[in-house]
Amino acid sequence: MSRRPPDPVQVVKQRRDAALHALVTGVPYINFLGIEFDRRGDELTAIMPFDEKLIGNPLLPALHGGATAAFLEVTAIIGLSWAMLWDDIESGKLDPDTLVAGTLPRLPKTIDFTVDYLRSGLPRDAYARAQVTRSGRRYASVKVEAWQDNRARPFAQATAHFVMPRRDG
């Protein structure tokens, strides 16, 4: 029995990027905040480019705690969804074309979300990465960290719990 040859690299990249793009652009609030995702293999980095409307304290100035919380929550949900869908994207079971057409699979739902504000968010671009610490059939736990100029000096972190969508079959 012969093994199927691996897909050419551009086919693999195109499939992954199309799936990620569909996942992110399908959510209006992600567009409202201007959040983008950078992908290296299966690792995602969320980017929230600075914008005047993200300011919470104009005197300092500093990012709004709510904008920071939303950035972390978006990073957590997309990170968890991405991990959940990865195998299906790789195997081709999940067709990116149907994602692009607007039929998103059911996504995890947030149960609770806890944010720690470590220092004030500067009026600059912010970055965040999520780590799925536990992903079960029904529940998942995710940790997220956000930083700006220095990766080693995070300005906010969060832990969140999610209910996973039912995946029949």
Add this chain to the structure above:
Amino acid sequence: MDKKKIAEQFIGAIPHSRALGMQLTDVGEGTAEIEMAYDERFVGDPETGVIHGGAVSALMDTCCGAAAMSHPNSPGGTATIDLRIDYMRPATPGQKIRARAECYHITRSVAFLRATAMDDDESRPVAQATGSFTVESEP
């Protein structure tokens, strides 16, 4: 010093709260109430039209901050130390979300807050929050 006027000006001066269309509807001595109208740009689930949890977080955070500042023992501004939000049910699409926050304890350095978010059905809250905020000296 008119606390209500100060809080109103404070909310109006927050670009992010203004971008989300928040309206301060009530402020007391350590309490605040803020409304956020339904807006399709704030949707988190395009299938159902339910508002994103992040927008609810921003509402809760602003409301807790306003309540902390309105407390008689708070001389100046505030910043969030931590905030936990429990999402109890999806907010009904098309309805405004109203948050009510209460500062239930305050020391010289920390204010302790809790808040509830509701849509038109007030008997079933959409989300609940607890958090701690800094107490800053007069600006």
